[in-house]
């Protein structure tokens with residue numbers, strides 16, 4: 001039976017560390033602030049909005065709530081984003097997705113200034129990840145690599161997107177070696193699949209990216225040492241589709257009619273083949289919020305460094 005990659009436990013450890021760093025910032029008079037912008041009342045977004053606010057309270061990050069009606073114009077949203085960009089109390093901005101269909105979401109996301117883009121989805125953040133200018137965040141636990149890249153610290157103001165960053169943290173925490181391994185990522189969205197593939201590549205895995213048009217999906221999954229799936233299709237991955245001894249990361253979330261939450265993976269059959277597996281819920285989800293808070297505190301720290309760059 002596979003070892004369970006417990007996201008709740010790791011998230012607790014990350015939050016404890018965040019709380020300590022917030023306390024240090026408080027001691028020099030800095031209050032860490034995260035803005036949350038919710039348009040309408042999509043139930044999944046409301047749930048994430050409220051859960052993030054609760055978690056902010058626990059780590060003493062001040063949450064600034066911005067709620068706009070479903071009928072809001074793109075201009076009104078942009079005004080809210082611009083005022084958050086200019087607000088010195090706020091170090092990060094999370095925009096809850098999806099935005100209503102009459103709003104150009106990319107236009108809004110790209111309006112977030114890169115130094116506050118703690119969700120890492122703006123074009124600058126995405127570009128810096130692709131250009132390996134922010135992947136040093138992945139090596140934070142290796143002092144040598146951080147030292148090598150320290151020249152980036154005050155010039156780069158972008159962050160890694162929270163869900164794929166959380167997946168990497170979970171793999172690192174459980175000492176899953178990536179170098180030279182075959183990793184298959186199912187899903188190619190801007191928020192999850194694509195950045196995750198880039199991060200795995202940065203760690204020198206050989207990466208296959210699969211999607212709806214991939215023919216013979218099983219061919220890729222059966223050869224994957226690490227299989228990460230983010231489709232939202234419950235039961236897509238069955239035991240016969242995975243390699244014996246592989247590591248399975250289930251990012252997908254599907255809510256059944258009875259309200260129960262499942263991932264993309266048929267846990268029962270896949271856990272018999274895998275060596276490690278994330279549960280849903282309780283796997284990647286809790287780590288995602290923890291990474292958002294970690295990015296926010298990092299943004300506040302960089303802001304302070306920027307005020308006195310000679311400290312680096």
Ligand SMILES: NC(=O)c1ccc[n+]([C@@H]2O[C@H](COP(=O)([O-])OP(=O)(O)OC[C@H]3O[C@@H](n4cnc5c(N)ncnc54)[C@H](OP(=O)(O)O)[C@@H]3O)[C@@H](O)[C@H]2O)c1
Pocket residue numbers: 163186187188189190191192193210211212213214217230231232233236251252253254284285286288
């Ligand atoms: N745990 C967390 O913290 C967390 C955070 C974010 C998202 N999620 C969950 O992760 C899932 C993906 O989120 P997302 O934002 O990336 O969604 P998305 O934008 O809808 O992307 C889904 C991806 O899955 C691919 N796909 C769908 N059906 C497939 C199939 N049958 N075979 C192969 N590929 C298939 C799609 O391929 P095409 O591009 O070809 O259409 C697309 O690339 C959702 O369930 C979401 O709720 C979880």
